[in-house]
Amino acid sequence: MNVVRSISGGLLAGSALALVAAVPASGLLASAVEAQEAFAINASGWEGGAYAEPGSDNFSHCGISRDITEDLTVVFSLNPRRNLNVGFLRPSWSMAEGTEADVTLDVDGSLSRDIGALPASPNLLIVPLGRDADLVEALKLGRTMNAEINHPDVEDGSISVPLTGTMVGLNGLEDCIDTALEMGVADASAPETPQEVPGIDPSAPMDRQTLAELLRAAGFEEIRFAPEEQVPEDELELNHVWQVGPVVGGLHQVPRGGPEVEIDAFGDAYVDVLAGRCPGALETEVSETHIFDNEYALRYDLVECTADEGAAYVALLFTLDDYHYSAFFHEGDPENRGVAEEATLRIDQVIRSLAGFDTAERVDEEAGDGEAAFGEGELPEEAEEPPAASESETDESEAGDSGSGDSGTGSSGAEEVDPQ
Structure with a gap:
């Protein structure tokens, strides 16, 4: 939970009750921690496991990814505090550092969320979902997630993601975090490591x-x-x-x-x-x-x-x-x-x-x-x-x-x- 780093309407906050969302440590697509078969996730095309912080062996989060098209990869990540994020990776994107996006997520036309997001790299957009139980349940049980991304550097921000396998995949993320906590390699009480985005300081007062x-x-x-x-x-x-x-x-x-x-x-x-x-x-x-x-x-x-x-x-x-x-x-x-x-x-x-x-x-x-x-x-x-x-x-x-x-x-x- 981090005021909401996202505020309804799609603006990233400098602090509102941690609501605003928890972006996990950078390195979302980093190499999975080796020799940890207990962390492996493979469900209906969603693959992943445990991930380390960049440049260290310290546990960061559990993540899964899936190639939706040749030009789109979707990732989900869950950190020890149970904050969920979804990421959209498109090689064709070229988003400027520190720029903000307004994202509308819709699951089967029955549940919708307006969320603020930041690019983790020129072609990767991280959307913080936090601990929204209704949204997580919809992602597990739903058929399709549609995303409308409004960003100055993104021309076509309409994305449709089939949710086949997400029940097993997202449950796998939760099991992965449980395993990390049980093994003592993760600490749910430790402060979250914010996404490293130039020009954005999550500890700064609200602007x-x-x-x-x-x-x-x-x-x-x-x-x-x-x-x-x-x-x-x-x-x-x-x-x-x-x-x-x-x-x-x-x-x-x-x-x-x-x-x-x-x-x-x-x-x-x-x-x-x-x-x-x-x-x-x-x-x-x-x-x-x-x-x-x-x-x-x-x-x-x-x-x-x-x-x-x-x-x-x-x-x-x-x-x-x-x-x-x-x-x-x-x-x-x-x-x-x-x-x-x-x-x-x-x-x-x-x-x-x-x-x-x-x-x-x-x-x-x-x-x-x-x-x-x-x-x-x-x-x-x-x-x-x-x-x-x-x-x-x-x-x-x-x-x-x-x-x-x-x-x-x-x-x-x-x-x-x-x-x-």
Whole structure:
């Protein structure tokens, strides 16, 4: 699981709950580990076994491949964390390094997925499937997988793959991983080795383009970002700030650092930062922490700051993926408390859906009256539209004039952005 390295709509994320997908170690078509007959897979034309990391004898993953036509080879790979990938190899392709593709996979017209993908080489495209149980089941039982690949360097991206033998082949991958774990040559708890693609650093914080895709996947049609140079440098340590309707959103990310799941410590520390910015009384409502596979986590908090100037509500989502602890939040005045909660819960649901987790329950509470009451902060003079927005998503409103005064969390300068 890696936010989704793929976001619905087909953009590769810099971290969203590891959802976004796990690309195994490079060397997908490397030579199989020798002298390991226990790993051998041969089923209806699908052949493969265990594969080593490039330049070493360390176990990387189990893989199978099959020549579909003279110009197309399809590969499946499964790593010790049970993340599945499919690869399409065409000698005629010449994809530029680090470029992204939008891929739609359809199995028998009954199940479809939109997934972001990266080329592992000029003629090999890796599509991360993660741990999507419904998709894996469809691949095992289905007759045909159709792929539509949208990439600037691919002219004909329509591919049809017969799924004969995939039941035995994919089960063989699972048995191969079981054998590797039993023999002690694989470690399911070790961090995944990302696909080595020039220009792409999976441990880097989420970029604005990726965040925009995540927000759009959550159903936000109009998103306005504060210019990067005007995002305040303060104790909130925000990577991005945006406005959706009447509420202000922010994202804070820090490196994961180790295998421990410390989502509560991360969340509590960030709430303490908000408490230090509240000039009045702070109340926090903490939901149950959800931990998945003993390595990923989600937590939802609702924070209320009440002061003489009024009140503000902040709905926070704390997440832990392969690379980052993240804090997503939306802030609104009492009148827009429900909007802030809904906005944050939508992100929660997208992440859960992409990762194959249970859908989050929504919080439904009454909103009051008042104004934002967190500490002051520098406000951006203008807001920027998210990159690559469609015409329907283009923000036609203009930013308001600069000013001073209370600005909610002081994170974005929401008061300086006129959504009308």
